Amino acid sequence: MTIHWFRYLVFFPILSNLFFLFPLFSESLVLIKGGKLAPLYGLPEGKTFINVSDFYIDPYPVTNELFFEFVKKKTDFQKKKISKLYADCEYLKHWDPYPLEKQMKSPVVYVSWFAADEYCRSKGGRLPTIFEWEYVAQASETKKEGSKDERFLKKILEWYSKPTVAEMRAVGKEKPNFWGIYDLHGLIWEWTEDFNSVFVTSDNRQDKDQLKALFCGATGVGADRLNYAAFMRYALRNSLRGDYTLPNLGFRCAYSISGEKK
Amino acid sequence: MMRLFFMMLFSSAVYAGGSIYDIPLQWTDENSQAFDLKQCSGKLTLVTMVYTRCQTQCPLLIGKMKSIQKLLKQEEKKVEFIVITMDPVTDTPQKLKDYKEWQKVDFPNWHFLRGDEKDTRKISVLLDIRYQKEEESGHFMHDNKVVLLDKRGTISYVLNGLDADPKPLVNAITKKKSFLEAFRHFFSPQE
Numbered sequence: 001m002t003i004h005w006f007r008y009l010v011f012f013p014i015l016s017n018l019f020f021l022f023p024l025f026s027e028s029l030v031l032i033k034g035g036k037l038a039p040l041y042g043l044p045e046g047k048t049f050i051n052v053s054d055f056y057i058d059p060y061p062v063t064n065e066l067f068f069e070f071v072k073k074k075t076d077f078q079k080k081k082i083s084k085l086y087a088d089c090e091y092l093k094h095w096d097p098y099p100l101e102k103q104m105k106s107p108v109v110y111v112s113w114f115a116a117d118e119y120c121r122s123k124g125g126r127l128p129t130i131f132e133w134e135y136v137a138q139a140s141e142t143k144k145e146g147s148k149d150e151r152f153l154k155k156i157l158e159w160y161s162k163p164t165v166a167e168m169r170a171v172g173k174e175k176p177n178f179w180g181i182y183d184l185h186g187l188i189w190e191w192t193e194d195f196n197s198v199f200v201t202s203d204n205r206q207d208k209d210q211l212k213a214l215f216c217g218a219t220g221v222g223a224d225r226l227n228y229a230a231f232m233r234y235a236l237r238n239s240l241r242g243d244y245t246l247p248n249l250g251f252r253c254a255y256s257i258s259g260e261k262k
Numbered sequence: 263m264m265r266l267f268f269m270m271l272f273s274s275a276v277y278a279g280g281s282i283y284d285i286p287l288q289w290t291d292e293n294s295q296a297f298d299l300k301q302c303s304g305k306l307t308l309v310t311m312v313y314t315r316c317q318t319q320c321p322l323l324i325g326k327m328k329s330i331q332k333l334l335k336q337e338e339k340k341v342e343f344i345v346i347t348m349d350p351v352t353d354t355p356q357k358l359k360d361y362k363e364w365q366k367v368d369f370p371n372w373h374f375l376r377g378d379e380k381d382t383r384k385i386s387v388l389l390d391i392r393y394q395k396e397e398e399s400g401h402f403m404h405d406n407k408v409v410l411l412d413k414r415g416t417i418s419y420v421l422n423g424l425d426a427d428p429k430p431l432v433n434a435i436t437k438k439k440s441f442l443e444a445f446r447h448f449f450s451p452q453e
Contacts, residue, residue, distance in 0.1 A: 084280045121380075196387055197393060241390060
């Protein structure tokens with residue numbers, strides 16, 4: 001019997017697709033090599049960048065499926081049981097009372113900072129800091145530093161200008177960025193560990209003029225004001241409280257190099 | 263029996279809103295002893311966040327707390343004063359102890375607490391006190407808030423800003439009992 005090896009080529013598209021889908025269902029983390037970031041905000045006077053250390057991050061936002069698995073174990077974070085301190089009344093509003101099959105691969109939204117924080121802790125990680133998130137998110141599809149790339153910024157702003165869709169698409173459907181990270185832009189906004197460190201509007205140190213000289217560790221605004229997309233993210237973070245839940249606000253986890261990676 | 267019924271009805275045990283006192287966070291006080299916020303349950307508690315290297319705003323914040331203490335009458339002094347450092351990396355219990363002595367607040371109802379960075383961030387989110395560390399100088403940009411927690415551990419008043427008048431907060435502590443509170447107190451006088 002002659003083996004017509006070339007007939008096996010019919011399996012090639014199937015196998016290659018499986019290979020493509022594999023990372024979507026694995027929880028493999030991506031190592032982000034640290035570097036310089038010129039954040040929109042939070043730089044001391046005279047500095048133009050900060051150093052971000054190496055860290056790991058989830059390649060995809062946390063999906064409804066993964067969060068559902070989490071609340072099955074962590075029952076005090078279930079929709080009906082969560083403390084009012086931890087989430088407002090819209091928590092997991094899109095579940096009925098569980099996620100529908102078609103929602104499983106979509107990013108979980110309507111989650112509070114406390115729920116996101118607890119999820120990441122349960123995985124041995126944490127939420128990414130603002131600087132870490134911005135560092136990864138400044139990468140375009142081809143460049144580590146895309147914040148000067150007008151086409152890249154325009155694409156982000158175009159997404160920001162569109163209303164939130166009623167049904168989120170599945171994660172991982174667009175091209176990843178330089179680091180291999182998916183959906184940092186174009187699908188959801190994301191919680192960060194230190195979201196409440198943003199002072200876009202005058203903070204209450206500036207109550208009265210006579211107090212201006214008393215600031216401890218006053219920081220200057222020394223970054224690129226052209227990056228309007230980053231400004232919008234900072235403005236959103238400034239408006240949040242830990243118990244807030246929004247229809248387009250989800251999260252992913254980060255892991256420090258020393259000891260937090262499971 | 264009737265008394266028991268009303269005690270159950272109005273006791274804090276049936277309160278479902280969530281208590282900051284019950285959040286499982288790990289704290290160490292200025293004497294290196296573990297401190298559980300649960301021990302503040304049933305008491306009024308004033309909380310603020312500072313760091314000891316802060317030479318300008320933070321002493322003013324502590325001063326605000328001291329002025330509140332002075333305004334309280336003797337019988338109302340059962341208020342706990344909690345000062346949490348936003349700089350747990352630098353502020354060891356010994357540093358907090360020195361700071362407490364320097365501030366001349368060596369009273370048993372004043373507690374200077376230190377947690378790990380995660381728990382510190384978590385309490386700041388719970389209290390809505392924003393802070394940001396400037397890595398190079400080690401200083402912090404931060405809110406200047408004094409938060410009043412009621413006996414159940416929920417936020418009942420926030421003194422926001424260094425120039426805010428503390429009297430409304432003092433009034434919130436010393437206010438006459440509402441009808442409901444008087445009713446609860448009648449059936450549950452130990453509270």
